[in-house]
Amino acid sequence: MSTRQTRTAGRLLVAPSVVLLFVWMIVPLVMTLYFSTLRYSLLDPGSEVYVGLENYRYFLTDPAFFASLVNTLVLVGSVLAISIVGGIFFALLLDQPVWGLPIIRLMVIAPFFVMPTVSALIWKNLFMHPVSGLFAWIARSFGFTPVDWFAEMPLFAIIVIVAWQWLPFATLILLTALQSLDGEQKEAAEMDGAGPVSTFIWIVLPHLARPITVVILIETIFLLTVFAEILVTTGGGPGLQTTNIAFLVYAQALLQYDVGGASAGGIVAVVLANIVAFFLVRLIGKNLEA
Amino acid sequence: MGKIQLQGVRKVFGQVTVIPGVDLTVDDGSFVVFVGPSGCGKSTLLRLIAGLEDVSGGHIFIDGRDVAGLPAAQRGLSMVFQSYALYPHMTVRGNIGFGLKMAGTPKAEIARKVEAAAATLNLTPYLERKPGQLSGGQRQRVAIGRAIVREPKAFLFDEPLSNLDAALRVQMRLEISRLQKDLGTTAIYVTHDQVEAMTMADRIVVLNQGNVEQVGSPIELYERPNSLFVAGFIGSPQMNFLKGAYAAAHGAPTIGVRPEHMRAARGGEGWKGVVAVAEHLGSDTFLHVDLAEGGIVTARVIGELGLSAGDAVVLSPDPARIYRFDADGKAVAK
Numbered sequence: 290m291s292t293r294q295t296r297t298a299g300r301l302l303v304a305p306s307v308v309l310l311f312v313w314m315i316v317p318l319v320m321t322l323y324f325s326t327l328r329y330s331l332l333d334p335g336s337e338v339y340v341g342l343e344n345y346r347y348f349l350t351d352p353a354f355f356a357s358l359v360n361t362l363v364l365v366g367s368v369l370a371i372s373i374v375g376g377i378f379f380a381l382l383l384d385q386p387v388w389g390l391p392i393i394r395l396m397v398i399a400p401f402f403v404m405p406t407v408s409a410l411i412w413k414n415l416f417m418h419p420v421s422g423l424f425a426w427i428a429r430s431f432g433f434t435p436v437d438w439f440a441e442m443p444l445f446a447i448i449v450i451v452a453w454q455w456l457p458f459a460t461l462i463l464l465t466a467l468q469s470l471d472g473e474q475k476e477a478a479e480m481d482g483a484g485p486v487s488t489f490i491w492i493v494l495p496h497l498a499r500p501i502t503v504v505i506l507i508e509t510i511f512l513l514t515v516f517a518e519i520l521v522t523t524g525g526g527p528g529l530q531t532t533n534i535a536f537l538v539y540a541q542a543l544l545q546y547d548v549g550g551a552s553a554g555g556i557v558a559v560v561l562a563n564i565v566a567f568f569l570v571r572l573i574g575k576n577l578e579a
Numbered sequence: 580m581g582k583i584q585l586q587g588v589r590k591v592f593g594q595v596t597v598i599p600g601v602d603l604t605v606d607d608g609s610f611v612v613f614v615g616p617s618g619c620g621k622s623t624l625l626r627l628i629a630g631l632e633d634v635s636g637g638h639i640f641i642d643g644r645d646v647a648g649l650p651a652a653q654r655g656l657s658m659v660f661q662s663y664a665l666y667p668h669m670t671v672r673g674n675i676g677f678g679l680k681m682a683g684t685p686k687a688e689i690a691r692k693v694e695a696a697a698a699t700l701n702l703t704p705y706l707e708r709k710p711g712q713l714s715g716g717q718r719q720r721v722a723i724g725r726a727i728v729r730e731p732k733a734f735l736f737d738e739p740l741s742n743l744d745a746a747l748r749v750q751m752r753l754e755i756s757r758l759q760k761d762l763g764t765t766a767i768y769v770t771h772d773q774v775e776a777m778t779m780a781d782r783i784v785v786l787n788q789g790n791v792e793q794v795g796s797p798i799e800l801y802e803r804p805n806s807l808f809v810a811g812f813i814g815s816p817q818m819n820f821l822k823g824a825y826a827a828a829h830g831a832p833t834i835g836v837r838p839e840h841m842r843a844a845r846g847g848e849g850w851k852g853v854v855a856v857a858e859h860l861g862s863d864t865f866l867h868v869d870l871a872e873g874g875i876v877t878a879r880v881i882g883e884l885g886l887s888a889g890d891a892v893v894l895s896p897d898p899a900r901i902y903r904f905d906a907d908g909k910a911v912a913k
């Protein structure tokens with residue numbers, strides 16, 4: 290792409306796909322913006338009226354909004370923390386020469402391929418069920434009262450499920466990074482008198498800084514919109530305890546039949562995601578440049 | 580202090596014996612170079628001394644203490660790697676000071692020692708840079724700085740100059756030699772470049788398939804190689820080996836003559852042949868000559884002789900400088 294001619298040709302050739310992508314993105318966004326200014330109830334179709342920013346005021350002042358914002362942040366933060374700390378741990382383990390490594394690796398990666406709805410169902414019915422779940426059985430065999438996970442600590446239960454799905458992803462990325470660490474560097478550190486812990490802190494962790502930022506970025510994008518796990522297990526409850534923004538928008542639209550309010554919520558979610566993205570990109574930018 | 584002794588050191592990787600058993604003494608303060616062809620076990624032997632590999636048998640003594648069972652960190656040696664192995668996310672200062680930091684040295688003392696080492700190596704302007712922002716030669720010097728700052732009993736170098744260009748290699752070669760003499764620290768240096776070996780070493784250890792073939796000063800090895808292998812390895816261009824009638828005339832199955840120990844003329848008595856290729860370097864000329872009775876030899880002639888490819892030539896070797904080897908490749912006394 291060095292001459293002017295090839296540059297012009299290049300622009301012409303990519304133009305259709307760029308236009309298509311742009312339209313693809315802008316049409317739904319504009320429609321959502323438009324709906325968010327209407328009073329639009331599915332119970333009373335055909336009676337839409339322009340209400341200005343009323344839907345936004347309603348959505349943002351709803352106590353459910355603040356609760357679900359907090360839930361979203363707690364969910365994202367906890368899952369990130371668990372998957373990165375756990376991911377580093379498993380990556381270090383899998384980096385050792387162990388017998389049958391390919392099979393172990395495949396098993397570690399497997400949860401990532403399970404659909405969110407399926408894994409939530411498995412956790413709900415096989416592990417966390419207060420009567421027939423595995424955890425309940427373990428608790429009973431030690432003489433404890435089983436925990437009713439989704440009633441007593443619902444958000445924690447959902448964090449566990451989601452972390453279980455994302456841990457393999459973090460492990461995989463961090464393992465690949467670990468394997469690209471120059472062996473002579475570790476040997477140089479060994480000659481310099483660094484023990485395993487010092488080597489980890491001073492050599493391995495800085496080497497992992499970049500892949501960790503990548504994991505944070507990618508996971509955050511998906512974790513902001515966790516939905517299936519909540520729908521399948523708690524339905525956002527009890528009360529609002531497990532309602533995140535994505536679930537709140539859904540509840541607004543399809544449980545309260547309020548398309549206008551849901552659209553306003555959707556736009557709020559987009560703005561929030563962009564704020565998060567802004568900070569992430571700055572963080573990543575710093576880490577990826579160096 | 581830094582006297583290193585190897586006693587029957589062996590190394591086996593799985594089924595393969597890489598070092599069958601090496602006995603060697605490296606005197607305190609000396610510069611010892613391990614040379615040998617690729618894959619002969621030079622790096623392995625060095626890593627055994629460093630403690631980066633476990634010995635399969637034998638003893639390693641540093642100042643009389645058996646260190647074969649000790650971890651690398653406790654042997655008091657430092658190593659310069661072929662890839663330099665600098666820590667990419669630390670500054671030059673951090674890289675050089677890392678070993679001291681691990682040893683729990685106070686901050687002020689680390690700073691003082693790092694700055695002193697940087698000054699010796701002309702690295703002071705680069706102390707706050709990361710390795711990625713340095714040239715190859717500068718990185719090399721940081722790696723050396725990391726080695727000297729800990730005041731080790733001995734330096735171990737594994738082909739430290741092989742990633743540099745020719746001019747820089749000559750310069751760094753001199754710098755390393757000078758530094759080692761100034762500090763008086765024992766050094767073991769691995770290379771497969773015989774020019775580096777000849778110019779830097781107090782003593783050269785020639786390795787062949789994990790065995791010590793010969794140990795001696797560069798000139799000893801040049802003048803009195805005790806085998807065909809050493810004779811062929813030390814000296815550049817390589818020694819010429821002749822069999823058949825030429826060798827029979829001197830009563831040995833194989834004889835060797837160095838290119839610089841032959842005189843070339845257009846006529847007279849000697850080995851007759853035809854110039855196949857003449858390489859004119861100005862100061863001297865390398866003649867590759869097809870001999871009348873088979874074989875090709877290289878002769879080094881001072882200055883210009885005016886010979887070119889296709890010309891007839893007569894080579895007369897210096898009779899005192901003809902090496903004779905028996906059927907096993909061992910040198911035969913004159």
Ligand SMILES: Nc1ncnc2c1ncn2[C@@H]1O[C@H](COP(=O)(O)OP(=O)(O)OP(=O)(O)O)[C@@H](O)[C@H]1O
Pocket residue numbers: 592595597615616617618619620621622623624771
């Ligand atoms: N970890 C290992 N496992 C098995 N064999 C090994 C291992 N390390 C080295 N070897 C073998 O040991 C022999 C000597 O290797 P070494 O690296 O010491 O050679 P070298 O003399 O340093 O060669 P070069 O000049 O190419 O660096 C080689 O044949 C190599 O294949």
Ligand SMILES: [Mg+2]
Pocket residue numbers: 621622623
């Ligand atoms: Mg080597």
